[in-house]
Amino acid sequence: MSEIRELALRCRDASRAVAALHTEDRYAMLRAMADALVADAPAILAANAQDLDAARDKGVGAAMLDRLRLDDARLAGVADALREVAAxxxxxxxxxxxxxxxNGIVVERVRTPLGVVAMxxxxxxxxxADAAALCLKAGNGVILRGGSEAIRSNQAIARALHRALEAAGVPAAALTIVEDLRRETMVELLQLTDIVDLAIPRGGEGLIRFVAEHARVPVIKHYKGVCHLYVHADADQALALRLLVDGKVSRPSACNALETLLVxxxxxxxxxxxxxxxxxxHGVELRGDAAARGIVPDMGEATVDDYDAEYLDLVIAVRVVDSLETALDHIHRHGSDHTEVIATPDPAVAEAFVQALRSAVVMVNASSRFSDGGELGLGAEIGISTTRLHAYGPMGLEALTVERFVVRGEGQTRNIHD
Structure with missing residues (x-):
């Protein structure tokens, strides 16, 4: 038996112990996980510093470094997110x-854990931490296969969380960290159809495509976020400006950051x-079409590739459009079904925008940065699904369960009658 299959089997067995916990016991376990992160903060931040140093030596870009970086405030935020999930x-x-x-039978639809989730x-x-908390709260086991850039950080976080699991009487294998980061091992994990119930890839476009192409287990893709702000003709320009700056600048490396401005x-x-x-x-580079450059002459020139790009950086593509329909056509051709925003006071225009798009999240006069499980009331999220399966958009607890049928009767039979 291969090592990854053995790890997955242990996780499946441990997941049954998680599912059997009472609600209050899972609540206490997650609270203990949050406390463990705080208690182990020095060790976790020291491990993260090592990861950052190694990433810089490899020439990793600023956007990836920002995603990798932990500090006291970010780690405290992760612990707070675990407490929110617990509650x-x-x-x-x-x-x-x-x-x-x-015929008298009572048919119930009841939420039940997925089983084993590979992240x-x-x-x-x-x-x-986020994925572990959500999967465990929903009664699942979780197999976490992070990237090599964060291996020390992930191991340090897992050590803290394992203590809380074991104190709750749950085998540590319910939260399994894969330390063999070879691609062959990941492919094998993605083909364990008899053990793994769902795979969720979260990262760059290359990773998402690799997982989707090699998996035999079901996959929910957290695809790239090519997010647009469309400023309609009648928009309150001060409002639109706030949405633009917040959406592009507040955290450009996030998948819900704006990448294209349509005006x-x-x-x-x-x-x-x-x-x-x-x-x-704020240091943002603008790349626009001919009409946009005619108004702001020192703007860079945008190419077709710019309109398809998820920059994850302080760069934004700009285009001037002559109608709502043209804006929608642009989004249909270049969007990634993640998050779209319109600035307009007209309810009819807003509704036309909402109904014309199939994106996972559509915002009316609100920042794209609200496209986040915590901001939308889910607590911490495991990702933003751009795959139309049982979950679409930010995925919280409910998306990590499925409905099954429970039928209660009093001896009814279908074909045999007294």
Whole structure:
């Protein structure tokens, strides 16, 4: 038996112990996990510093370094997120629908854990804690295969969390860290159809495609975020400017950061100079089409590739459009079904925008940065699904369970009658 198969089997066995815990016991376990992160902060931050040094030596870019970096505030935020998840209503065992059939049987739809979730991700050590908390709260086991850039950070976080699991009487294997980071091992993990119930890749486009192409288990993709802000002709320009700066600048390495600005021609003459001034004050590079450059002449030239790009950096593509329909056509051709934003006071225009798009999250007069499980009331998220399966958009606890049927009767039979 291969090592990865043995690890997965242990995780599956341990997941049954998690599913058997009472709600209050899982709540206490997650609170203890959060406390363990705080207690182990010096060791975790020291491990993270080693990862950062190694990443810099390899020439890793600024966006990846930002995703990799932990500090006291970020680690405290991760612990707070675990406490928020702990306090959320338990989805396991919840009856979502109940009806009595004409023959007297009672049919219930009841939420139950998925089983074993494999999380494949890159340089985000916070995912180690977030994914563990969400999967365990939902009664699952979790196999975490992070990237080599964050291996020391992930190991240090897992050591802290394992203590809390063991104190709750749950085998540490319920939270399994894969330390063999060879691609062959990842491929084998993704083909364990008899053990792994769901794989969730979270990272760059190359990782997502690799997982989708090699997996035999079901996959929910956290695909790239090519997020747009469309400023309609009648937009409140001060409001639109706030959405633009917050969406692009507050954390450009996040998948919910804005990557493209679309401005209606009737608003562009006034809005684009203000937008360029505000963005450049934060070091943002603008790349625009001919119409945008006609208004802001020192703007760089945008190519088709720019409109397809997830920069994850202080760069934004700009285009002037002549109608809502043109804006929607642009989004359909270049978007990634992640998050789209419109700035308009007109409810009819806003509704047309919402109904025309199939993106996982659509914002009306609100920042793209709210496209986040915590901000949308889910607690910490395990990812933002851009795959239309049982979950779409930010994935929280409920997305880590499925509905099954429980039928209660009093001896009814279908074909045999007294």
């Amino acid at each position: 959320l209503p338990d989805p396991v065992g919840r009856v979502t629908r109940r009806e009595t059939r004409p 494949i991700y890159e340089a985000r050590p916070n995912v180690t 209606h021609a009737d608003a562009a003459e006034e809005f684009l100079p203000r937008a360029a001034h505000a963005l450049r004050a």
